[in-house]
Amino acid sequence: MTAIIDHARSALLEHRRLLTEEELSALAETGEDELSALAELAHDVRLAWAGDQVEVEGILSVKTGGCPEDCHFCSQSSAFDTEVKATPFLDTEEVLAAARETKATGATEFCIVLAVKGPDEKTMTRLLELVPIIETETGMNVAVSAGILEGDQAQRLADGGVHRYNHNLETAGSFFPSIVSTHSWQERWDTCEEIKRVGMELCCGVLLGMGETDAQRVELIGQLQQLQPQEVPVNFLNPRPGTPLQIRKPVGAAEALKWISLFRLGLPPVILRYAGGREITLGDLQSVGLTSGINALIVGNYLTTLGRTPDEDLAMLEDLAMPVGALSVAW
Ligand code: SF4
Numbered sequence: 013m014t015a016i017i018d019h020a021r022s023a024l025l026e027h028r029r030l031l032t033e034e035e036l037s038a039l040a041e042t043g044e045d046e047l048s049a050l051a052e053l054a055h056d057v058r059l060a061w062a063g064d065q066v067e068v069e070g071i072l073s074v075k076t077g078g079c080p081e082d083c084h085f086c087s088q089s090s091a092f093d094t095e096v097k098a099t100p101f102l103d104t105e106e107v108l109a110a111a112r113e114t115k116a117t118g119a120t121e122f123c124i125v126l127a128v129k130g131p132d133e134k135t136m137t138r139l140l141e142l143v144p145i146i147e148t149e150t151g152m153n154v155a156v157s158a159g160i161l162e163g164d165q166a167q168r169l170a171d172g173g174v175h176r177y178n179h180n181l182e183t184a185g186s187f188f189p190s191i192v193s194t195h196s197w198q199e200r201w202d203t204c205e206e207i208k209r210v211g212m213e214l215c216c217g218v219l220l221g222m223g224e225t226d227a228q229r230v231e232l233i234g235q236l237q238q239l240q241p242q243e244v245p246v247n248f249l250n251p252r253p254g255t256p257l258q259i260r261k262p263v264g265a266a267e268a269l270k271w272i273s274l275f276r277l278g279l280p281p282v283i284l285r286y287a288g289g290r291e292i293t294l295g296d297l298q299s300v301g302l303t304s305g306i307n308a309l310i311v312g313n314y315l316t317t318l319g320r321t322p323d324e325d326l327a328m329l330e331d332l333a334m335p336v337g338a339l340s341v342a343w
Contacts, residue, residue, distance in 0.1 A: 016042065017049050024057050024280055033234045036278050040226045044266050047273075054273035054305035061280040065337040066329055067308040069121040069155070069285070070114030074102045074142075075135075079127040081194045083182070085222055087252035088127040094254035101126075101138055108149055115150040117311050117322040120338035122146060123155035123178060123215075129195065130160040140172040147173055153338065155215060160195065160203050170210040176243065177207045180217035184228040185235060191222055204239055213341075217245035217287060220271055221263040229271060233278035242341040243308070244282045246275060248289030268293045269304050276305025283308045283339050291320060299328050308339065
């Protein structure tokens with residue numbers, strides 16, 4: 013098996029080429045005894061392709077719950093009986109207060125997130141009002157996550173100053189219909205392509221631990237290689253009470269670190285961001301992810317679950333001697 017890791021090292025660091033799905037499948041078969049070699053390679057690849065800086069971002073749910081979609085992992089769906097209740101769009105002062113708090117952590121990116129299938133005209137107007145205000149008041153780049161975009165919506169958001177748009181593929185195309193019935197994976201893909209076409213940066217995340225196979229995780233990496241996003245947030249399922257996936261067991265720490273490494277090896281230049289679920293999956297091992305390919309964090313709370321305090325994360329980065337800064341990605 014070590015030969016496979018040596019082969020990947022040569023491909024990524026000497027020949028500077030992407031790994032194929034066959035090569036990634038072979039790496040996915042390595043056992044726990046080779047986890048540290050895999051993680052070490054992922055760290056070397058991160059340093060060689062993306063540098064040593066870590067990008068820090070805050071996210072804020074400006075419109076929570078009541079979503080008409082039925083993503084089986086999501087406590088914000090109105091299809092499931094969960095503890096999350098629908099709330100209206102936050103007002104500008106509330107959003108600005110959260111943005112200022114985020115800025116104080118050293119963050120360079122602030123993402124406003126809405127639980128919607130896609131933005132209606134009223135939402136577009138609010139977003140286009142808010143984005144320049146946050147940018148001017150805090151100096152941070154502003155990202156938006158508001159679902160599927162249609163018509164000229166992507167262009168209008170790009171023209172309105174949105175730096176990065178988040179739209180997750182979540183999982184491989186072959187597994188997606190087991191998780192969502194109210195929209196298709198293709199609709200997600202089309203929005204991702206449109207985001208890139210109009211010149212916004214694409215943040216396209218994944219959610220691991222929903223029952224997908226290893227082969228489907230490799231399929232997903234291959235699909236992301238085609239999309240070439242700037243950022244890939246890695247979420248691990250935190251099974252939420254009331255959702256259909258509440259019965260699933262969280263991904264274990266060794267498996268999580270292996271797949272963080274594999275996502276870095278498959279997507280060498282990206283901003284690979286720790287996102288939801290790292291606390292329950294990795295516990296005290298969260299710093300190990302940062303030496304296994306991760307080079308970005310979401311600080312503070314997630315959309316419906318609590319994260320660690322920003323101070324804990326910033327202390328972790330200081331211990332690792334990893335500087336905080338904004339990253340830009342060229343494939
Ligand atoms: S993941 Fe997004 S689109 Fe799906 S139910 Fe949750 S908020 Fe709605």
